[in-house]
Amino acid sequence: MPRVPIAVFLTACALALAAAGCGQSDFEQVETTMQDFATAIAEGDYTGLCDDILAGELVESVRSVGLDCPVALGLALEEVQAPRVEILDIDIEDDQALARVRT
Numbered sequence: 001m002p003r004v005p006i007a008v009f010l011t012a013c014a015l016a017l018a019a020a021g022c023g024q025s026d027f028e029q030v031e032t033t034m035q036d037f038a039t040a041i042a043e044g045d046y047t048g049l050c051d052d053i054l055a056g057e058l059v060e061s062v063r064s065v066g067l068d069c070p071v072a073l074g075l076a077l078e079e080v081q082a083p084r085v086e087i088l089d090i091d092i093e094d095d096q097a098l099a100r101v102r103t
Helices: 003-012 026-043 046-053 056-064 069-077
Strands: 014-016 086-093 096-102
Touching: 026 046, 026 086, 026 096, 046 069, 056 069
Parallel strands: none
Antiparallel strands: 014 096, 086 096
């Protein structure tokens, strides 16, 4: 698994807290979202990543340089197999979280 590119990508990702996490603590919601993130990568669901998991600001910044978000993620992550995500630190503000992770 290419460790540096995916680690840099994951560290920089701002994640939208999952709406399905009602009743969970903020930390549990982030854990669930990170698991969904890893599952989406493993399944090649880059559209789901862009639409449901990544912060809108991140998706827009990708689009602003002329890249389609799912295509860009596909190119960056296509060789990743069996992704694992270990959460090192979480910063939560309102409905967004920034997770520093190790892959």
